[in-house]
């Protein structure tokens with residue numbers, strides 16, 4: 001191990017990682033996560049979480065839903081950049097891929113802690129419960145995770161195992177096509193999971209259309225997060241703001257959000273549930289906040305001239321991302337409150353695990369962008 | 381052949397013998413804070429069946445009713461269709477049974493069951509789902525479930541579902557208004573193997589009454605049947621688009637560079 005000129009940069013051969021006080025804090029949080037996770041695996045769910053027989057799905061499952069949806073950049077980029085070859089977009093597609101990969105890792109780790117019998121995780125590979133939407137989620141995510149690893153190995157083999165790059169290139173066309181289509185399957189099936197709860201989920205959210213809504217919302221949420229990532233990384237690394245690419249993302253995102261908004265209203269009307277939106281009560285309020293503040297408002301910003309400015313883009317993307325988070329939380333918490341009743345708030349361990357793991361993901365992100373070619377792809 | 385139990389709530393005296401028999405046969409724990417019988421009966425991982433005492437209004441006067449509840453052993457169970465690991469299965473005799481060796485612990489069955497029957501062993505480090513198995517081992521040998529055998533008033537009749545339905549209808553008809561005209565479980569969630577007769581409304585007894593009359597699986601199947609063809613079609617479409625858009629861009633850019641070279 002050798003220390004480079006900058007005393008705060010850890011340097012081992014051609015790997016480097018800057019150490020700052022903030023990053024030390026992130027390391028500490030990651031360590032905390034590790035301890036809590038091990039503790040959870042040893043003592044079980046009852047002693048560590050506030051989940052119970054009524055709230056059998058809770059905060060951790062909301063996180064899974066949120067992170068898989070926000071990882072939408074992976075497939076939206078594969079589709080826009082490698083299937084449709086939309087101009088400008090290919091320059092940001094590696095960023096999309098990276099966010100997606102890290103967010104899947106996050107969701108899968110949380111999922112591993114969330115299920116009770118993680119030791120049986122491989123069972124469905126041999127016992128196909130194919131009547132369950134969850135089976136589709138399971139198979140598609142396993143498959144897609146492999147594809148993301150292939151996609152990412154293109155980036156990785158530019159630095160390590162360089163000769164392998166040739167072979168990775170041969171796999172890439174198939175990986176991009178499959179990587180663009182498969183997430184449609186599990187994003188939709190994640191919504192379809194709720195189809196089995198017609199007498200439990202609140203009519204503001206229960207609909208036969210929910211699988212399609214989940215696909216649509218994850219697609220634009222992924223784009224929004226990518227916009228945020230570009231501004232954030234520019235602040236950290238002055239990696240540049242690729243306005244032409246961002247404007248493409250903005251346009252596609254805003255159009256999809258507008259489409260979702262209209263479709264959702266029509267759907268509520270079709271199901272005769274529009275009245276619930278104005279019935280008062282906290283369900284209505286949170287629903288209006290979600291659809292108004294998290295869908296309609298950003299869509300309008302996206303269509304406005306101001307939306308194309310830096311602040312406009314960030315506002316658009318932040319609102320859209322919040323809207324997505326609120327939607328997933330609304331379905332799993334607000335929408336079930338009427339049926340399951342009060343009696344659940346996340347325990348400090350549930351919070352700690354979620355925060356600590358997020359710190360780990362941020363560290364992984366920083367390490368990868370500092371050691372691999374994620375941004376510079378923009379140059380050619 | 382599908383076995384069934386007809387439970388006539390008007391004959392239940394609330395003694396709780398069935399809950400004790402259940403615990404003994406299935407080796408479930410008796411926990412202090414979680415009685416299986418009484419006004420505050422708790423449904424949890426060691427109380428597969430409970431008898432809840434309820435004071436309800438009948439003909440303008442308060443009366444006590446005793447409501448024995450357990451898994452209803454649906455004809456087309458939601459728990460079986462939502463389980464992605466096939467950890468819930470229907471036995472030859474028609475009991476909905478659980479195989480802990482296959483369960484991943486996702487708890488979809490708990491939320492997917494329209495009656496919220498399955499419970500979880502929250503305190504264990506490798507917890508299992510837990511619910512009534514209709515004494516599958518006993519009925520496979522031609523015996524009756526433990527609870528049925530323990531009931532001193534004979535409130536439960538074990539037999540073929542068709543016979544039990546006929547018996548229930550007969551009781552309603554011959555009861556001269558003693559029973560309400562609703563066989564709980566005849567249609568609920570597409571039909572269940574446990575059938576209930578009562579003289580007061582089931583909603584007053586705290587039973588789940590907002591269940592659809594079709595099996596829960598029909599809601600998910602409507603979507604799932606499309607996914608494989610859609611995904612396969614999508615993969616083909618995307619492959620075609622990938623080649624098409626690439627060629628289009630190549631042609632466009634070569635035209636653009638031709639124009640530029642002409643200018644020079």
Ligand code: SF4
Pocket residue numbers: 451452453454457458459460476492493494495496497498511
């Ligand atoms: S009542 Fe619930 S747990 Fe019992 S068989 Fe039906 S769906 Fe499954």
Ligand code: SF4
Pocket residue numbers: 462463464465466467468482483484485486487488489490509
């Ligand atoms: S918790 Fe177990 S039994 Fe229930 S749905 Fe999940 S895998 Fe199946």
